Amino acid sequence: MIKLLPLQLLLVVFVGVLSLTPGIALGSVLSSTEFQAIAQEPVTNVKAMDPQKDTAIQAPEDVSFQCAADFLPCMDFENVTDPSAIGLAGKTVYVTAGSKGGTRFPNIFDSSNPASLDTDLGTPNSDFGGNGIGIGGNAGSAHPNFIPQDNIIVVQDPKYDYPNDVAEFGTFIEFDFSEFGGVDLGYLALVDIEEDQHTSVQGFDIDGNIIKEIPLIETGDNGATTLTLEGFDNVYRLRIVLNGSGAIASICFENSEFYSGEPEVAIDEEDLAGVYFSDQKIYGDCGLSQIIRTWVAVENNGTTHSDVQTITFADTTAPVFNETLPENLELCCETIPDPVVLTATDNCDSEVEVVYTEEITWSEECEWNRVIERTWTATDCAGNETVHHQTVNVFDTMKPKFRGQLPEDITVSCNAIPEAPQLVAEDLCSETVTITLEETMIDIDEACPNNYTLVRTWSATDCSGNTKTHTQHIYVKDEQAPEFDVLPETTLNASCGNIPEPAVLTATDNCDLQTIEVTFDEKINTSGSECPGTYTIIRTWSASDCSGNEAVFTQTINVIDDTAPEFVETLPQDITVNCSEVPEAIELTATDGCDSTPEVTFEETEGTFSDCSAGKTLVRTWTAKDCSGNTVSHTQTITIIDNVPPVLISETPADADVFCSEVPSIPSLEFSDDCNGNVEVAFEEISNYTTSDADYEITRTWTATDVCGNETIVTQNIFVVNDPEKITAAPVSICIEDQAIDLIAQAGMDLGSNGTWEMNGNPVTLENGYMDPFDYNVGEYIFTYRSTEGDCGTIVTFSVNIHDECVVLPCSSASDISISKAVTPNGDSYNEYFTVKGVNQDCGFTLKVRIYNRWGTLVYSSDDYRNDWNGLTTNGSVGSADRVPAGTYYYVVTLLNSGIDPITGYLLMGTGSN
Numbered sequence: 001m002i003k004l005l006p007l008q009l010l011l012v013v014f015v016g017v018l019s020l021t022p023g024i025a026l027g028s029v030l031s032s033t034e035f036q037a038i039a040q041e042p043v044t045n046v047k048a049m050d051p052q053k054d055t056a057i058q059a060p061e062d063v064s065f066q067c068a069a070d071f072l073p074c075m076d077f078e079n080v081t082d083p084s085a086i087g088l089a090g091k092t093v094y095v096t097a098g099s100k101g102g103t104r105f106p107n108i109f110d111s112s113n114p115a116s117l118d119t120d121l122g123t124p125n126s127d128f129g130g131n132g133i134g135i136g137g138n139a140g141s142a143h144p145n146f147i148p149q150d151n152i153i154v155v156q157d158p159k160y161d162y163p164n165d166v167a168e169f170g171t172f173i174e175f176d177f178s179e180f181g182g183v184d185l186g187y188l189a190l191v192d193i194e195e196d197q198h199t200s201v202q203g204f205d206i207d208g209n210i211i212k213e214i215p216l217i218e219t220g221d222n223g224a225t226t227l228t229l230e231g232f233d234n235v236y237r238l239r240i241v242l243n244g245s246g247a248i249a250s251i252c253f254e255n256s257e258f259y260s261g262e263p264e265v266a267i268d269e270e271d272l273a274g275v276y277f278s279d280q281k282i283y284g285d286c287g288l289s290q291i292i293r294t295w296v297a298v299e300n301n302g303t304t305h306s307d308v309q310t311i312t313f314a315d316t317t318a319p320v321f322n323e324t325l326p327e328n329l330e331l332c333c334e335t336i337p338d339p340v341v342l343t344a345t346d347n348c349d350s351e352v353e354v355v356y357t358e359e360i361t362w363s364e365e366c367e368w369n370r371v372i373e374r375t376w377t378a379t380d381c382a383g384n385e386t387v388h389h390q391t392v393n394v395f396d397t398m399k400p401k402f403r404g405q406l407p408e409d410i411t412v413s414c415n416a417i418p419e420a421p422q423l424v425a426e427d428l429c430s431e432t433v434t435i436t437l438e439e440t441m442i443d444i445d446e447a448c449p450n451n452y453t454l455v456r457t458w459s460a461t462d463c464s465g466n467t468k469t470h471t472q473h474i475y476v477k478d479e480q481a482p483e484f485d486v487l488p489e490t491t492l493n494a495s496c497g498n499i500p501e502p503a504v505l506t507a508t509d510n511c512d513l514q515t516i517e518v519t520f521d522e523k524i525n526t527s528g529s530e531c532p533g534t535y536t537i538i539r540t541w542s543a544s545d546c547s548g549n550e551a552v553f554t555q556t557i558n559v560i561d562d563t564a565p566e567f568v569e570t571l572p573q574d575i576t577v578n579c580s581e582v583p584e585a586i587e588l589t590a591t592d593g594c595d596s597t598p599e600v601t602f603e604e605t606e607g608t609f610s611d612c613s614a615g616k617t618l619v620r621t622w623t624a625k626d627c628s629g630n631t632v633s634h635t636q637t638i639t640i641i642d643n644v645p646p647v648l649i650s651e652t653p654a655d656a657d658v659f660c661s662e663v664p665s666i667p668s669l670e671f672s673d674d675c676n677g678n679v680e681v682a683f684e685e686i687s688n689y690t691t692s693d694a695d696y697e698i699t700r701t702w703t704a705t706d707v708c709g710n711e712t713i714v715t716q717n718i719f720v721v722n723d724p725e726k727i728t729a730a731p732v733s734i735c736i737e738d739q740a741i742d743l744i745a746q747a748g749m750d751l752g753s754n755g756t757w758e759m760n761g762n763p764v765t766l767e768n769g770y771m772d773p774f775d776y777n778v779g780e781y782i783f784t785y786r787s788t789e790g791d792c793g794t795i796v797t798f799s800v801n802i803h804d805e806c807v808v809l810p811c812s813s814a815s816d817i818s819i820s821k822a823v824t825p826n827g828d829s830y831n832e833y834f835t836v837k838g839v840n841q842d843c844g845f846t847l848k849v850r851i852y853n854r855w856g857t858l859v860y861s862s863d864d865y866r867n868d869w870n871g872l873t874t875n876g877s878v879g880s881a882d883r884v885p886a887g888t889y890y891y892v893v894t895l896l897n898s899g900i901d902p903i904t905g906y907l908l909m910g911t912g913s914n
Contacts, residue, residue, distance in 0.1 A: 057267075057296070057307050058265075059263050059295045059307035060260060060261025060295075062311070063260050063261065063309075064312040065258060065311070065314075066315065067314075067315045068348075069349070071255055071313070072088075072183065073281070074250050074252040075250060076249070077108055080108055083107055083108050091179040093176065094175075095153070095174070096173075096174050097156075097172065097173045098171075099168040099170045099171040101158075101166075101168045106156070107154055107156035108163060109121055109151070109153070109164070109165065110163070111150065111151070112130070112150045118165070119131055119133040120221045120222045121154070121222070122222065123145055123224070123249075124145050124148050125137035125138055125139070125146065127144075128146040128273065130145075130148065132145050133222060134192070134220065134221030134223065135220060136220025136221045137222035139300040142223070143219040143225050144223075146302075147274075147276050149249060152191055152249045153173065154246075165192075171244060172239055174237060175239075177238065182235060184233045184234065184235070185233075186253050186254040187226050187228055187251075187252040188229055188252075189250040189251075190219065191246065192222055192223065192246045193216050193220075194218065194220070194244050196218075199218075199240075199241055201213070201214055201229070203238055204235065204236055204238075206234075206236045211233070211234070211235060216242075233254075260309065260311050263275065267297055271300055271301075272297065272299060272300070275295065277293050277309075279292070285382070286315055286348060286381035287381075290311065291310070294306050294308050294309075315349070315381075315382035317384060318346075319349070319352045319380050320345055321342050321354075321386065323342050325390075329392045329393070332395065332396065332398055333428055333429035339356060342376045348380065349381045349382070352378050353378070354376055355379070356374070357375045358372060358374050358375070360373075366429075366462070367431065367463060368429035369464060371393055372393075374391075374392065375388070375389050375390075376388045396464040399466045400426060400427040400433045400462050400466065400467075401425060401427070401428075401460075402425045402458070402460060402468065403426050406470050407456070407470075409472060409475070411475040412477075413477065413480055414450045414510060414511040415510045417474060417476065420456055422435075423470070425468065430462035430463045434462075435460050436461075438456070441454055441455075447546065448478065450476070450511035450512065450545075450546065451478055451547060456472045457472075478509075478510075478511040478546075480510050480549060481509075481544075481545070481550055482512070482544070482545050482549065482551045484506070485505070485507060487505070490554070490555060493558045493563045493564070494537075494557050495560055495561055500557075502520060502522060503555075505520075505553065506518060507551060511547070512545040517543070518541055518542070520541050522538065534558075534560030535559050535560075537556070540554050541553045541555075561627075563592070563593050564592070564624065565592035565598035565625070565626050565632055566591055567590050567600075567622070567624060567632065569589065571588070571634045572620070572634075572636040574636060575636075575638055575639070576615075576638075576640075576641060577641075578641060578675070579642060580644070580674040582618065588624075590632065592630070599624070602620070604620050604621075606618045609675075609676070612709065615639050615641035618638040619635060619636075620636045620638070621635045640675075642673075642676065642708040642710065643708075644674060645673075645710035645712040646704040646705070647672050647673070647674075647712070648714055650668075650670045653714070655716060655717045657718075657719045657721070658720060658721070659721050660720050660721065660722050661723070663698065663718060663791065666685065671704035673710075675706065675708070676706055678706065678707050680705050681704050683702050685699070685701075686698070692724040693786070695719070695721050696722060697718065698717075699717055699718075700715065700716040701713060701714070724793040724795050725792065725793075727794060727796045727797070729748075730746065731800075732799065734800065735802075735806035736776070736778055736803065736804050736806075737773070740771060743770070743771055743800075747785075747798075751789060751794060752788065752789040754788055755786050755788055755789075757769075757785055758786075759782070759783050759784075760781060760782055764783075777802070777848065778803055779802060781802065783797070784796070817836065817839060819836050819907075820834045820907055823909050823910065825871050826910075831910075833869060834867070834891070834907065836865065845897060845898045846897070847893065848862070848865065848895075848896055849865040849892070851869070853890075859889070860872070860873060860884075871883045872884075888907070888909075889909055
């Protein structure tokens with residue numbers, strides 16, 4: 001069964017004349033199916049039917065609209081579980097309420113079955129078969145309540161625990177349309193607006209300013225009306241001021257572009273209570289797809305007549321791409337663009353999906369050549385499609401490229417032809433490049449085949465057949481003459497008939513592998529000879545290859561005295577020595593077959609040190625000459641280097657074990673160098689000295705370096721037995737309220753101010769040696785000052801007794817103090833802690849507690865005791881346990897600054913400890 005919601009009009013018809021009376025609320029329906037029925041806009045112009053027809057009401061013709069994307073249905077309150085947040089067209093309308101009485105809350109009132117005795121809000125009026133009672137909604141009244149409705153919204157009366165409207169001054173209900181970005185309002189359906197309430201409806205813009213305010217129509221008890229909200233445009237908040245009882249049946253919006261027509265009614269005016277329609281909305285994949293609108297005419301006696309109109313929303317328009325569509329392309333492989341990202345818009349669907357697909361057809365011959373088919377498909381929720389295709393034809397037209405340095409044209413000898421390198425090529429498209437090499441000999445010399453041109457051609461080919469070539473010309477030229485295998489001496493001096501026979505020479509050629517012919521020629525020259533019988537023999541050997549390259553060797557034999565003198569002694573050889581090892585030059589003599597007294601001369605040349613790594617040279621030359629001018633020379637080159645480090649000429653400092661007062665002074669060591677003389681001496685002393693009473697070592701190092709970087713290192717190790725002077729200063733007794741004292745001054749000697757202090761064996765800081773007794777408790781303290789003054793330092797010990805005999809005691813004696821005799825930390829709240837009671841809190845005394853076990857080991861200590869010890873130990877005196885074992889313990893309790901002697905005694909540690 002269809003339940004009707006408040007969205008209504010009253011239609012009164014006279015014979016042949018139609019008169020519309022405003023003030024009746026429009027309605028909507030909720031179907032019994034899964035489809036939600038939302039009320040449409042009110043009927044504003046109902047046409048009269050021909051009274052001769054039998055049909056009392058005829059619906060408008062069926063209509064169709066493009067889409068319902070901009071259609072905003074009336075807001076009713078059916079199926080609402082949370083009246084403070086009402087869903088509408090996929091968004092949320094937030095509802096609040098209030099009054100002069102304070103914050104109030106909106107609530108849902110079931111007008112078809114009121115939960116209270118307040119039947120002014122019941123619908124329809126009892127005149128039309130409902131449970132509503134009130135003269136404002138009677139048949140024939142100005143505001144008849146004739147439309148069956150269910151839920152309406154009220155401002156809840158806090159006095160009731162069931163839905164009921166509140167009758168308080170200033171009552172209002174407010175609707176927030178911020179999620180819609182503002183709305184244009186059309187109609188407001190109201191029920192039970194009492195008289196003299198000064199009610200109104202207010203619309204606010206985004207900044208909270210009032211757009212428009214109009215008064216509500218007073219309907220009287222149970223009366224219903226529809227208020228036209230003309231001019232309520234771009235409203236962000238709608239406030240309805242009720243100022244008392246009343247309810248809201250529905251709120252409708254301006255949807256002028258969705259006008260669907262008016263019904264024809266054939267009922268006399270005096271019999272017609274009004275006309276309204278109810279909608280059943282059907283949703284599809286795109287949201288609202290169809291409205292089944294039922295038009296209802298109601299007579300004053302409650303009789304209803306109805307007819308149905310179908311309103312269809314059909315999206316038949318395909319989406320449109322937003323961007324410029326990519327065109328077909330023919331590309332080489334390196335320029336393939338990424339697919340364009342396309343988006344689309346649709347007249348109805350705000351979120352259009354664009355699906356991209358790609359299909360590739362590969363070439364069988366080459367892995368790169370291919371055809372890419374790209375497809376973009378934009379589909380709206382109604383299934384309308386827009387498709388764009390792009391064809392990208394990818395083909396490889398680019399040649400491979402050789403990588404690296406390519407061989408250039410060269411000219412070489414026949415035996416110097418290089419091996420052909422293995423070239424590497426790469427292709428932008430193809431992964432595999434095939435490289436072939438072809439060699440051809442051209443321009444071969446017929447007379448001498450050793451001269452030719454070698455042409456090497458490398459070809460790099462990709463799978464598409466694109467080929468890149470590189471050619472190298474190697475010009476092979478035989479420009480090298482043959483070489484004699486073994487040559488005699490170039491010049492000979494022959495005497496006394498000792499002329500040698502001509503040598504038989506042979507030759508080889510780098511290109512001509514056949515036997516090379518060697519020709520010989522000899523000439524005798526006697527001109528210019530000063531001695532009869534002396535002459536010169538010129539012997540010439542010639543060797544030629546097929547290219548005409550000729551090698552010539554000439555030997556000259558000087559006959560007569562052509563023999564140079566010979567040295568008698570063993571000739572000195574080249575040597576490399578240090579500066580101090582240069583030997584004395586020896587004296588050489590010579591003999592000659594023709595001259596009995598050949599002359600021997602000596603010459604010596606010495607360089608300088610320009611580079612230590614190369615040293616300097618000493619060149620010695622001996623020359624022997626006979627009377628004919630024949631000479632023989634011998635040269636000895638002595639390379640003098642400096643690789644000997646400097647030598648210590650002072651006494652070597654000995655290692656030593658000494659007392660600190662006997663550390664020897666640092667000697668000044670002297671070094672010498674046999675080459676350059678200049679020696680740089682660097683000294684370093686390292687000490688591992690730590691404290692004045694610890695032994696330490698001193699390492700002294702002298703490093704002597706000559707100009708060539710040769711080093712001599714001398715080290716002296718001194719072990720120092722540190723024996724500082726130990727002094728016990730006079731005992732100091734000081735009251736805790738006395739001024740600070742200078743302990744260094746107490747020692748009566750100059751100890752310096754750079755030493756370190758200890759108190760009872762622990763490091764402590766005393767500013768300039770001053771000790772303030774106010775910073776310490778009463779007791780005996782041992783201060784130690786370790787001075788670094790002097791060779792061995794000084795250790796001074798100070799015994800300081802801090803007492804309080806000068807303190808005026810403000811409080812009572814030890815008889816007021818009571819101390820625990822037993823501690824049993826077992827959780828029973830008795831004797832859980834060691835306690836010291838009877839101490840006057842106004843005295844400001846501080847409790848100092850020490851507890852020892854029977855072996856005298858300290859197991860607990862506190863300098864500010866707060867009666868909180870239950871057996872936990874403060875040190876490792878009990879092994880790995882953290883609580884002392886049961887037994888007898890000895891305590892010492894001191895009331896600091898009290899003048900009371902320390903209190904001692906025994907306590908029993910009972911159950912609860914380990």
